[in-house]
Amino acid sequence: MKRITKCILRKSLDLWSRCGLTAPYRRRMKGACILMYHGFTRGRNKGLENNSNLHLDIEGFRQSAAMLAKHYHVIPLHELAERIQAGDPVDDNTVVLTFDDGYASNYHLALPVLKEFGLHATIFVPTAFVEREIYQWPDRIEYAIARTQLDRINLEFPGLPENLDVSSTGKRRIALQVLDQGIKLIPQDKHLASIAHIEERAGAALSQEESPAEIYRALTWAQIRALEASGHVSIGAHTHSHLILARCSPEVARRDVGKCLDLLRTMAGIENPTFAYPNGQPGDYNDSTKRLLMDLGISVAVTTNMDFNLSDSDPMLLNRMGSPRNGHEADAICSGLIPAIKQQISKRTSLVPHSNSHAHAD
Numbered sequence: 001m002k003r004i005t006k007c008i009l010r011k012s013l014d015l016w017s018r019c020g021l022t023a024p025y026r027r028r029m030k031g032a033c034i035l036m037y038h039g040f041t042r043g044r045n046k047g048l049e050n051n052s053n054l055h056l057d058i059e060g061f062r063q064s065a066a067m068l069a070k071h072y073h074v075i076p077l078h079e080l081a082e083r084i085q086a087g088d089p090v091d092d093n094t095v096v097l098t099f100d101d102g103y104a105s106n107y108h109l110a111l112p113v114l115k116e117f118g119l120h121a122t123i124f125v126p127t128a129f130v131e132r133e134i135y136q137w138p139d140r141i142e143y144a145i146a147r148t149q150l151d152r153i154n155l156e157f158p159g160l161p162e163n164l165d166v167s168s169t170g171k172r173r174i175a176l177q178v179l180d181q182g183i184k185l186i187p188q189d190k191h192l193a194s195i196a197h198i199e200e201r202a203g204a205a206l207s208q209e210e211s212p213a214e215i216y217r218a219l220t221w222a223q224i225r226a227l228e229a230s231g232h233v234s235i236g237a238h239t240h241s242h243l244i245l246a247r248c249s250p251e252v253a254r255r256d257v258g259k260c261l262d263l264l265r266t267m268a269g270i271e272n273p274t275f276a277y278p279n280g281q282p283g284d285y286n287d288s289t290k291r292l293l294m295d296l297g298i299s300v301a302v303t304t305n306m307d308f309n310l311s312d313s314d315p316m317l318l319n320r321m322g323s324p325r326n327g328h329e330a331d332a333i334c335s336g337l338i339p340a341i342k343q344q345i346s347k348r349t350s351l352v353p354h355s356n357s358h359a360h361a362d
């Protein structure tokens, strides 16, 4: 039911934008909107691949880029941060593009679009993904459920369902939704163990795959250097192992972020990068996390809290909006129309959280 309501809302906003009704909102929009994307894909995916829609169709991103280049001021994240740090006013209609997690599709699919429209984006990289030490957990679960030879998967892990019906594609989609919800509630220190348990019981693991499907691949160091050299991309840090910092001990957090910064420096010559908090919701970072990052030389960090950024925003806690799927949706978000509607719904029902869930919670 929730999905149907969301779909109707999306279609209505799409129509609204197509009719040019976002223009008045655009003129009233105050502050800067930082958009957050992950990976990209082209055309239809096979089977359960991209079941979570983490990877956006590149044509939708191209439409967004065309619209943003025409109607908004798209600037690099570090430029926005410099203005805020200097106490300068933030121009209205300012937009910043960010991509999380360092998927190879940022290089193959998104870079040509950025070049075509003269835009800039910041890519936040968990360096263990680039080092081929980890895959992203939503991709691991998707792969395990898609590739299992079983009809039922028996699990024995606190917080996960005991029995999963995976006897058809439809049942597998439901199983993925159930697992996604369950895993997000498992404590951080048990998180990786829960995913490994699912893979083991399913008898299929992306972590053992040497040539994974295109959408699951990480950027290589050569691609990272080429992205930086293109002038259209800045590489930011996203921890080494994609750890949720506030849920780790200070020693583990310091070691993990330090390793990420060392690798970015030695492998790609990147000094003092900007930073994205993994998951990025309140509770995923705190004052100690912020201080630790500043100790390590980081002066700009983004969350996943859904809001615009003004000249008095904290440069270590910048807000971001979710991934628009096409130009009309991007306009509806960046103009402030969608946030305004959500705020109204939130006021009336007090049920809609004023936050933006990261597509994955690791």
Ligand SMILES: [Zn+2]
Pocket (backbone or CB within 6 Å): 100, 101, 238, 242, 278, 279
């Ligand atoms: Zn992430």
